Amino acid sequence: MSAADTHEQVVGGRPLNPPPASHRPALTGARRTGPRNRRGRSLPYLLIAPALLVMVAVLGYPLVDTIVLSFQDERRNNLWMGISPPWVGFDQYSSVLGDGVFWSVVLRTVVFVIVCVVGTMGLGLLIALLMTKVSNWVRVTMSSVMIAVWAMPLLVATSIFKFMFDSDYGLVDQMLTRLPGIDYTRHNWFLDPTTGMAIIAGLVIWGAIPFIAISLHAALTQVPKELEEAARIDGARGFGIFRFVTFPVIKPVFVMTSTLSVIWDFGVLGQILLMRNGQPEQDYQLLGLYSYTQAFTVNSFSRGAAISVITVLLLSGVAVYYLRQLLKIGEVE
Template identity: 40%
Template structure:
């Protein structure tokens, strides 16, 4: 029997040129596959959002009125539209009312949405299904339809609210208008906006609550932690990121609200005293025919929303790091 020397059976040693250099950085390939998958969505964003936004910015630096709508060439006037808007007291009054309505609506929406989501985790299957269907019906109803229904509820002569208040208090509330006074007008608007926004917050929070480990909650309960303590110390850290995203979305949506305010004004509100920034842009652009000033207000609103979103997103990224 012939024996093979150990030197002959061993594989050849790699040459120095073929050995990988640990100090040499590896050449990374460009991720073409993700880019190819994102391309259709990027094209849609550029066509339907990017290009109109560019046109809006250009229009805000032009004198673009009724004459330009019918074909006259627009005239470049620089920042005159921005100066006129920023020096107009009505703009600041409308912006202040919009911010106040946004703050009230967002706080109410977040608190009630989270409370309903927590309640759904404690309900049985039948009741949870009933609550989910109710939320879906409220969420599926268009904003204009919901506003008309709520307008009937607060109707001056035949509204349910005036009838119930008359029966409870013994005073005659029939004939009381909730939309003439700006304060009660915005109270009704906040109810409608909050009612339509709660389902999104509730469903999103309920989905996040399902990711909280039951073992951790049981251990905290055995250690004597109460319900509020468990929510604050255990549940809330799991919900922080999703709640931050929901907060940013609600601020964006409520600050530029249009349909609910415009419909309530058509039902009985005083337009000059109840305009929000969305309706104000429409009034300046369409009713007055000054598309240049309307474009300037829109750009200012976009800048405000980008600043708010950028701040909260940066805060969220810092917390994750």
Template identity: 50%
Template sequence: MENLVVSGPTGTDVVAPAGGSAALGGADAGAGLIDGEPATPRRRRLFSSEQATPYLLIAPAVVALVALLGYPLFRVVVLSFQDMRHRQLIRGEDPAWIGFDNYTKIFQDTEFWAVVTRTVVFTAVAVVVSVLLGLVVALLMRRVARPVRTAMVVAMMLAWAMPGLVSSQVFLWLVDANFGVVNWMIDQIPGVDFHNHSWFADPKQGWIVIAGIVVWGALPFLAVTLFAGMSQVPKELTEAATVDGANPWQVFRAVTLPVLRPLLGIVTTLSVIWDFQVFTQIWVVRNGKPELSFQTLSTYSYLTAFGQSKYSVGSAIAVITVLLMLGVMIFYVRQMFKIGEQD
């Protein structure tokens, strides 16, 4: 058998059997022949230009977020470990460092836990109602004619564009005890007396009004987003299920819902984030002085800090709120990554 003499990259000759494989060079070889084919280079660039492009595009947004939110959040965290009162604020004195005393007081306060419970319950109810109504409206939009659907989208976008302050004022007028349209309409029902009825005398009825404002503001986004998601459902699958004898509910459960499930997870998570920090609606309907039974963590933190001049305690409540929301945000980011992997 004849041998082949191949010159290696370092100048040395490598003797290999004819028809066999010749390894060129040693461990530092960058190229060679393996079974007659070029060997794959071992060293690769960590970041190519294509891989670096997304990071360069997102960098300005990250810098802006850090600049706008980073320092204020840092100051709130530092303030939560201090004892800042009205006296220190007026005189410009440095507040005393008290460590975790503010957090200890908060966790031992029964009012705080009542507010946390109220916030969680309100968020759960508002999210469930708004997502279900958004899903129902999206399903209706698929069944109406195109002109009607266009009119629905325009009307919902106009409602969504209305500022929360304005919409809260409108709802407050609708349920007014003396001139409210809602009271007048209910009062027309035989046997029902709603004349001069106050919706906020009972906290449960008051929260129904607040939840109505929140759901009304979130419904346009949810309905349009879910309708767009439904447009991605292949018509062939829907038609095949219908031909096989499936009713509309079975088609939705077996065909539409699996495709829509990732999007439902995202909009539900976003709704939790938005409804958990509701402030404007509560503040407006209670004329800037919400009673304890109408407070959530957002209003409770604000009133503690600026209403009672307990700035450090209010900051500690704000930090706790951020930590609670952080768990929801982590879940949201995971959902986004899962959808990206599926695509």
């Protein structure tokens, strides 16, 4: 047998001397970078491209137009006569940031948001925990009622609260007057801005609780029962189980819903306008309403645009905090 025949001899179907590396087939890793794999990586971006285009058209253009408007001085005569408004640079921002009324509105807005978010998240979490302890038919009934509240139009909900606290026929005044030693006949709750804003905060909390409670209840159903049983065996009870076992599991949903509540409560406008019959007093001004008033009541559209941009920047800080919290949660998991 020649050397060439020996080189070609095979054992078990494989050659004794494998071919040189230059003649071997390409490794499978090389095929992973082929056109098919590149198309697979780009497919998710192609799928979300239509949604991104719609978001840019619906949200991006108005935001850019508002920013441009804030550097101008556009008033009603510019709109009526078609005259281009003059550019004033940062004058609108200097005027707004140097106005003490604006900072009082910011402080009032921050306090209002804190009260609404704490009330919404606290009551929503308690209701969600209650839903895990009741029977199925009670849970379904609670969910149905909350969905009806969530779907109720803002005008209807505001009308109910106005009727309850009306100074002439208000249900709350009548019930309090029946208590011994208390006379709330024809009591106007909105003469004092503190009580008036508290009623509006109650309206906001009442309308936001269903979303928070149902979302947190869905998160609570994902808590492993084995972890709670193990904590009880180790001696944990009540709040300790919730703090060290339950809450870490629902924390991502809690952070998401609380951040959404902050953003929504910063934009409260319709509730105040409807409760104050379209003419809210100065002590009832929040940032969203203040921007609206400056633009359409004072007829300084650019000043209102500057206030809106400042509000967006404040909310961007909340969004950045929210994203950082999500990243931290992802790193821990």
